[in-house]
Amino acid sequence: MKNYLLSRLSLLIGFLLGAQFFVTFLLIFALYVSTFFLFNQEESLKHFVFNYKVHGIIFCSFLSISAGSIINQFYDREKDKITRPFRSRIQSFLKQKYFLYAYLLLNTLSLGIAAFISYRVFVFFLIYQFLMWLYSHKLSKILILNNLSFVGLSLYPFFGMLVYYQTYSVQLMLMSVFLFLILTSIDIIKDILTFHADRIFGYDTLANTFGIKAAKAITIVLVVLNLYVSAIIVDHHHLHNWMSGYFSVGMLLQIVIVYLLLNKSKFYSFSALNLLRLWVFIGILCMLIDGIIAYLQ
Structure with missing residues (x-):
């Protein structure tokens, strides 16, 4: 049994x-x-x-x-x-x-x-x-x-x-760009970590086509670009407290991500991947908290 x-x-x-x-x-x-x-x-x-x-x-x-x-x-x-x-x-x-x-x-x-x-x-x-x-x-x-x-x-x-x-605004567009860049960065880092398996089974990723250094360089460019997008959102768009803090702290986090990607160790790339995934989840929670607060007011 x-x-x-x-x-x-x-x-x-x-x-x-x-x-x-x-x-x-x-x-x-x-x-x-x-x-x-x-x-x-x-x-x-x-x-x-x-x-x-x-x-x-x-x-x-x-x-x-x-x-x-x-x-x-x-x-x-x-x-x-x-x-x-x-x-x-x-x-x-x-x-x-x-x-x-x-x-x-x-x-x-x-x-x-x-x-x-x-x-x-x-x-x-x-x-x-x-x-x-x-x-x-x-x-x-x-x-x-x-x-x-x-x-x-x-x-x-x-x-x-x-x-x-039918909800369209510049703020939503910028937040969509932010999410697009962070998800793209996650996917490229994931390909870096599965470099050898991708090569064996014929997956033409950035990492196994141009090399790990080039893939990391592209990811760093995306992260820096996302840092700029975050700065625009914080400076030019009115956000509730938690989301404003999310994008502000996110700029510091993205600097940390760049530092991790500059390191050659696989552990640092794995850490960068999990930090980005965690940051997406935290963003959902911040949106939920701000939404509840706004609804109750």
Whole structure:
């Protein structure tokens, strides 16, 4: 009985890791926070809570992102044996055909809900699912396109909510540029850390095409550019206390990131990667806190 429960638990953990549910939940949390406190300028909390279209779109995003993670691990499974041996070992308890079944089920369910909302939402997610498959199948191995498509797909649901609420401003554009640059930096650093595996399996990343030094130099340029964008946001746009502090402290953090990338040690690159990921999460929390404070006033 004990062995049976352990095997079932291993299957569940393997599936959750394959679908990257934990990362997906973070993205959905970020989508909810940004939708209500950033994109939604007029709708009250009551109307937002009972707006089935918004919740339907976000749930479709959750299903589509989970499906995209599954198909991505399907194509990257050989590479993951080198770069993520523990996760690959856990996933080996579950046959690949079950991941594919889950991929089809999640996508079908997402499109079904999207069609119920509107044909525009259906088309939006149909395109999204196709692009995620294309990224996993082809784009992830093409130089520069791999980084741009990864970031673009990460931001795709946020762009959808932006269009839904028709909320456009210079401040939002600058914050989008900030997020785009930080996600691009994260993806390039990730490629630096998986340099050898990418070369073995034919992934044409900046690191294995131009060398690690060149990839780090490009990342440093992006970080410095993001520092400038942060300064513009702080100086020229009115932000609430927590978000203002976030971008102000972020300028110091980006100087630290540059220092870490100038070091040759792999540990420093790994530290820079995790600091940037952590900073994205802190940004979500700061937006949530500022939004709650503004709502209660």
